[in-house]
Amino acid sequence: MLRATLRGFLAHKGRLLLSALAVVLSVAFVAGSLIFSDTVSRTFDRLFAATSADVTVEPRQDLTSAVPTGVVQTVPADLARRLEGLGGVAAAHVDVAVRDAVVVDAAGTPVGPTTGAPTIASNWEPTRRSPVRLTSGRAPHGGGEALLDADTARYRGVRIGDVLTVQAQPGSFRVRVTGIATFTTTNPGSARLFLDTPTAQRRLLGSTGRATGISVDAARGTSDTALRGRVEAALGPGRYDVRTAAEHAKSAAADLGGFLKVIKYVMLGFAGIAVLVGVFLIVNTFSMLIAQRTRELGLLRALGADRRQVRRSVLTEAALLGLAGATLGLAAGVGLAAGLIRLLSAFGMNLRTTDTVVAWSTPVAAYAVGVGVTFVAAFLPARRAAAVSPMAALADAEVAGVGRPLRVRAAAGAALGAAGAAALAGCAASGRAATAASLLGAGVVLTLVATVVAGPLLVRPLIRVLGGAFPALFGAVGRMSRRNALRNPRRTGATAAALMVGLALVAGMSVAGSSMNRSFDRRIDRTLGADFIVQNRNFLPFPAEVTARVRGTPGAGVVVRQRFAAVAVALPDGRRVETTASAYDPRLDDVAHLTYASGGTGAALAAGHVAMDAGFARGHGVRPGSVLPFEFQGGRRARLTVGALTDQGDTEAFGVQGGLFLGLGTLERYVPGTPDAAVYVNAAPGTAPALLRSRLERALAPYPQVQVRDQADYKKLVHDQIAVLLYLVYALVGLAIVIAVLGVVNTLALSVVERTREIGLLRAIGLSRRQLRRMIRLESVVIAVFGAVLGLALGLVWGLCLQRVLALQGMTALAIPWGTIATVVIGSAVVGVVAAVLPALRASRMNVLTAIAHE
Template structure:
C-alpha cells in the first residue's frame, strides 16, 4: 500500500501543487510572524542588557500607577538620595538620572522628528562611563547648561553636526541647545529608534519641570560585592521612603518586556490573520482530497477487492496527506523566514534602528510551523479519507455516485444548533445600553454564526446555486444550463469551494462596513457637537505633549475670533469611594468657554456646574462604579500630587468629553508640565472663518508640533487614520483571498479531470471549444458569486451587530458603503473568472477520442 501510494502521488504530482500552495501561504505567514517576533525579542533583550551592563543596582521611586497607555508611572526621588546611595557600604559609584518624554526635536528644516514612532527622550548625561550606556563618538559630553549630545541616528536624520543648534519644542515654548557631541548606544546608533538628547543634570531637571528631583540612581558595586548583595544593602539602608531597588539585569529584563509587549500585540494580530489563512486552506485541502478520492473510487475499490483493509486505505490517504503536509510546511517555513527578513528590513527603514543581527530561528518556531501545517493537511484529509473507507467494494465499482450531503439530517441539526447558540449570544448587542463587558461573548456569537453558515453549506448550496445561475440559460443557452447543472451537481464540493471565499469576503465586508460606520459616527458626532470653526491639536496623536497656555491666549486675541477654549490632558490614579484603584485619563476643561464650542450631552447636571475640586463622570462609568452626584473620588497625578474631587455632574458623551473631566486648573495640578492637547476656535458672527486662517496659521507655526485644521480637515484626518488601518487589514486579508482563488481553480481543474469522459462526449456532440470554456467560466462565476453574496450578507449582519454593541462608545451610525460593496461583488465575480482561466483552457484542449475512452 505504501509503494502504491507513493507511486500514485508521484504520477499525479501536478494536481496537488495548488493544495501545497494553500498550505504553504498560511504556514509562511505564521512562521514569518514567529521568527520576526523571536528576532525582535532577542534584539531587545541584548540591547537593554548592553544598556545596563555596567549597572549593578538601580534605586527608583515607588509606582504611582500603571498608565492606560502602557508602562508604570513612578514618583520621583529627592536629589539628596544620590548622596545617601554613595554612603551605603559596597557602593563604588552612583550617578543620578532623570528623563522626560514629552518633547519634540526639530530637524534642520524646522519639522518635528520622530512622528508616531519611538519617542524623543530628554535625559541627563551620566558622567560615569561605566554606568553610561552611551559613548561619545564625535565631539564631547555636555559640561554646562545649554549643551547637548544626541545619538548618531538622530544626527543623521536631522541632519546635525557638532556645533549646530538644536531646537526642542517644550510645553513652555522652544528651547535651544548647542550640539557638542554625538553618541552611540552600545553598538547601535540609537536605542531602538529612540531620539536621545542628553544634557547636564540641572538642564534635564529644568526641562522636565522637576527641579531637585531624580528618576533613579544607578549604582556600581565595589569589587567582591555581587549585584544581589548590593541591592540587599541598599534596601536595608532605606535611602528614600518607598524606594524600589532592583539589579541592573532585572531593569534590563523589565524594559525589554515592556517593549516586547508592544510588539507582541502586533504579533498577535499577524498570527490571527495567519490562522485565518490556514482556516481558509482547510476547505481547499478537504475539497481537493474529496475530489481526488472520488476520482480514484475504482482504484480504491479494486484494492479493497484484492484484500486491502479499511485501515490500509485510510493509512494510504493519510500518508499522501502527510507527505503533502510536510513538504508544504517545510517550504512554508523557509518562505516565512524570507518574509521575516523582509519585515525586519522594513522596520529599520521605518525608523526602528536595531543592531545588525541575524534572524533568531528557534527549533520551537520551526516545530510549531511544521506541525501546524502537517496537522492542517492531515486533519483536512481525514473526513474524505474516512468516507473513502466506508464505500463497499461492489458499490465503489459502479459508475454512478450521488452526493447527498445536502440531505444530511446531522449536518442540518448541527448547523441549526450552532446558529441558535450564536444568535442567543448576539442578543445583548441589541439591548438599550449594551456594556462593553459583553464584547467577548458577542464575538463568540459572531464566530458561531459564521461556523453555522459553513456547516450548512451543502444544505443551501444546491438551491442557492440554482438561484444564482437562473439567468444563465436565457443568457447563454445550453452553455449556461450546463454551467448551472455542474455547479449544483455536487453540493458538498460547491459549498466547500465557496466557503473559502465566504470567509475572506465576510471579513472584508465586515471591516469595510464597520470602518465606514465608524467614520460616519465620528463625522456625525463632530458635526452635531462641535460648534467651532478650527481645531488645533498635536500632529501626533500618540502623546499628550501639546502646547502651553500661550497658544490659546494668542489665538483668542486674533481679530474676528469670538470664542476659544482649550482642553488639557492628564493621567492619574483613580481611587473610588470603596477603595478600588485604577488608571484614568482626564480632560481638563474651562466650562464657560467649552460649552460655547462643544455641545456635550449630559445625563444629570450641567457642565456649567463644574468648579475647581469637582469632576464630571461619564454615565456608564458612573453606573458601573455606583457613583452619584455628591460622591468623592481621589486622583493621584504623575507629579505625585493627590487631590479629592466631588462628582458634580453625569455626562453621556464619550466622543466629545471622555470618561472623567475636571477643570483645566485642576488638571494642571496633577501634572508637572501642564499642556493643552486641543484648542478650539470659533469665528465671530459675520466673520468668514476662512479670513481667520492666515493669522491663526501664523501663530500655529510657532508651535511646530501642533496642527491647525478646519472642521472638514479635522474629521478628514480621523477618517484618514481609519482608512490607513483599513488598507493594512486588506493587505493581510489578501492572503486568504488568494488562497480562495487557488481553491476555486483547483476544484475546477480536478472536477474537469473527473468529468473527462463527459467533456469528451459534449465535444463529440457538437460543443465548441469556446462554448466549453464559457461553460467552465460561468460555473466558476456561480460559485464565486454565491460565496461573495453569502460573505456580504454575513459581513452586513455582523457589522450591524457590532455597531449596536458599541452604541455606548459613540457609534451612532450604521453606514453601508454601497460603492465599496459593489466593488466587492465585482471582485468576487472577477475571482471566479480569473480562477477559471486555466481549467477552462485545459478542458478545451482535451482530445475528444481520448476523453471519451477514459475511465
C-alpha cells in the same frame, strides 16, 4: 500499501500543488511571526541587559493613563550624593531623559524618526553601560551645545556645527551640534539628543534640583540584590521604584512586549485565516482525488486491502503533503522574518539578520500546523475512501457519500444555526457590553460553522437564481455551466466556503467601521463648538509657548485650554477606578455643547469640584454633591465634590471610564505644571474663520508637531484611525481571497480532469474552444458569487449585532456601507473569472480524440 501510497502521492503531486501552497502560507506566517518576535525580544533583552545600571532609582509609577498627560515624574537630584556615601556603591549619577521633546533644524523640519518612535532628549553621562559612544566631535559643555546620534544625523543630513531648536515642556532653546554619538548596541529606532547634565535638568525638567532617575554602580564584590537592599533602606520603603539591572531590563522588555505582541498576534491572525480557508481547499482536493481514483481504490480492496489500510493510505498521503508544505513553509517563514527585520532597519530600528533566533518551539509549531491541519482536513475524505465497495469501485460507481442525501448535514446545520441565531439574538437584546460581546463571539462561530455545514443545501436554490440569466444570455453554454455548478453540491459548497469566510469578515467589519464613523461624526457635531482645535500630531501635550502663540494670533477670540491627568477615584460601591480626567478653562461652554443630567459647567469647573458621566455615576452609587477621594500622579490626594453629571451617553466610546472633567485651577493645585494637550479656538467677532486659520498656521509654523484642525479635519482624523483597523481586516481577507482563488482553481482543474471524456464529447459534437472556456468561466463566476452572497448575508448579520455591542459603549449610530457591498459582489465575479483562466485554458487545449478515449 506503503509503496502504493508513495506512488499514488507522486503520481498526483501536480494536483496537490495548490493545496500545498495553502499549507505553505499557513506555516510561513506562524513560523515568521514566532521567529520575528523571538529575534526582536532577544535583541532587546541583550540591549536592556547591557545598558541597565546595577541599581536604578526612579519615581514610583503609581497611576497610568490611556491618554498622554505630559507630566514628567522626577526624583530629587541630590539623591545621587546621598547614595554615593553608601557602602558597596562605586558611583551614582543623575539621569535625565524626556521622551516628548521635538527637535527641528534651521528650516523648521523635524529632526527625528517618522515611524512614531520618540525623540529622547537626555543628559550626556558616559559610562561602561552607555548605549552610545562619542565617535566624532566633542562632548557638550554649557547650555548651547548638544550631541546627536549618528543614525538620525545621517538620515536627516545633520552635521557638526549645525544649529537645532529643541522644544521641551519648559520652553524652546537652541543648541549647536558639537559631536556625533554612535549606538554600540541595537538602535531601537528613536532619535537621541544629549545635553550636559545641568543644561538637561534646567531645560528639560525646569530645575537643576530634579532628575528622572538615579543610576547606581555596585562596588567590586557587592551584588546587585545586596546593593538594592541598602539603597531601599537608605531611601525608605515605598517612596521610589528601586530595581536591579535584571529587574530593570525585565521591566523595559515588558513595556516593549506590548508592541511585539501586537505584531505577533497580527501575523498569527494571518496564519489563522490561512489555516481556516486552507482546510476547505484540502478537503475539496482530497475528496475529488479520491472520487477520481475510485477504480484504483476498488482494485486495492479487491487485492486484499482492508478499509483501515485504504484509510491509512489516504492519511499517509495527507501527512506527506503536510510535511512537504510545513518544510517549505518553515523556510518561507525564515525569509518572512528576515524581510520584516530588514523593513524595521529601513525605518531606523537597526536589527541584524545574523541575529535571527529560531527557537526549538518554532519548527515544532510549524510542523504541528502543517501536518496537523492537512491530516485533519483529509480525515473525512479518507473515511469515504475506506467506504468504497470493491465491486462498486470496479464498476466505476461514485465514491460512497457523494450521492448520499444531505439529511445529516441539514439536521446538524439547523441545530448549529438555531444555537447561533439564539446567541446573536441574545447579543442584540443584552444590556451589558461584556455579556453582549461574549454572545456575539459564540454566535459568530456557531453561525459560521452552520453555514459551512449546511452550505450544500443552499447550492441548488441559490445557484438556480444566481445563474438564472445564463441560459438567456449565453444559450446552451450558460445552461451547461449552471448545471455543472449544481452537479455536486458538496463540492460547490466547500469551494465557495473559503470565499464566504473572507467576505463575511469584510461585511461585518465594514458595518462596524461605518457605524463607528457615523457615531463619532454625530458626537463631534453635537459637542464640538469651537472653530478650530490645535493639537499635537501624536496627541502628546505641547509647550506652553504654543498656547501663547495661539492667544497672540490676531483674530483669535475665545481660547480654551485642555489638559489631561491620570487619576484614581474611590467610589461608594467600594471600587477603585483608575482613569483619565480632562481639565478645562472656565469658558468651556463657548467651545463645546455639553448636556447635563444635573448641574452645569460652572459647578463642574468650580474649585474643588468635578463632573462625571451620569450613567457611570448611577452604576457606582454616585449622586450630585457626593464627595469622593481622588488620587493624582505623584501620590497627591484630594477630596472632590461631584458638581455636575453629564448626559453625553458615549464617554466609553473613547476608552476612558467615567467621563470625568474638572477646572484647570483644581488640576493645577494637585498636579502643577501639567502641559496643555489641546487648545480650542473661536474666531473673534469680525474675523472670518478661514482668515483665522491661515494666521494660526503661520503663527505655529515653527512648531511642526502641532496641527490646526476644524470639525471636518477632526472627523477625518477619527476616520483615519478607524481605517487602520479596517485595513488590517482587509489585508487578512485579501489573504483569504488569495487562498480561495487557489481553491477555485484547484476545484476547476480537478473537475476538468474528472470531465475529460465529457469535454471531448462536447467538442466532438461542435462545442468550440471559445465556448468551452466561457462555460468554465461562467461556472467559476456563479460559484464565486454564491460564496459572496453567503458571506455578505452572514457578515451583515454579524455587523448588525456588533453594532449593538458598540451601542452599549455609546456608539449608537448604524450605517451599512452599500457601496462596499456592491464592490464585493462585483469583485467576486472578477475573482471567478481570474480563477477560471488556467483551468479553462487547459480544457480548451485538450486533444478531442484523446479526451474521448480517456477513462
